[in-house]
Amino acid sequence: MTQWRYHAGDAVEWRHIARGARPVPEPMATPFVWTAASWGSFALIGVFDLLGALDRTGFALAALSLLAAALGAFGRFAAAPGTALLCWALLNVFATHPTGEISWAGHRDPGWMACLLAAALIGTATGRLLYARAAYRRVTPYDGAA
Numbered sequence: 001m002t003q004w005r006y007h008a009g010d011a012v013e014w015r016h017i018a019r020g021a022r023p024v025p026e027p028m029a030t031p032f033v034w035t036a037a038s039w040g041s042f043a044l045i046g047v048f049d050l051l052g053a054l055d056r057t058g059f060a061l062a063a064l065s066l067l068a069a070a071l072g073a074f075g076r077f078a079a080a081p082g083t084a085l086l087c088w089a090l091l092n093v094f095a096t097h098p099t100g101e102i103s104w105a106g107h108r109d110p111g112w113m114a115c116l117l118a119a120a121l122i123g124t125a126t127g128r129l130l131y132a133r134a135a136y137r138r139v140t141p142y143d144g145a146a
Contacts, residue, residue, distance in 0.1 A: 025131055030082070033075035037083040040067045041090035048095070060095045061112060064088075065119035072123025073130075080120035087116045 044063050048054050064087040071083055091112065093102050 027076045028074045030079040033071050033079040034082050037071055037086040041087045045094045054095045057095050068116050068120040069123030072120040073127030077124050080124050083120045084116035088113050
């Protein structure tokens, strides 16, 4: 917050008023992150289906990885595995053949799970670091002037 003071005959003096250290924001609740992951995955898969791009699952995997990273930036580390699992489940059920059946392809699905989990964890780590950096920068030294 910035405040200005004026003394007779002097110029306007701008002073930064620090409110002290503010805490790092709390991450979103895990159930909310998982709800957003399921609905966001469903919406992304629906868009890819409307565009006719589900035959190329790499695009859907990349989009879901970005979604997992974005949700991870606002969530807790404990939410990352569930986020990855929900994104993988919707990708597996709706984007692979036979559509509507969950399956496990040993050559493909472990890589997809690892990619989605890594994206969620990287997003979470990045979010926590950015929040911590912002909280650190909010701490200003007291200059002693009143």
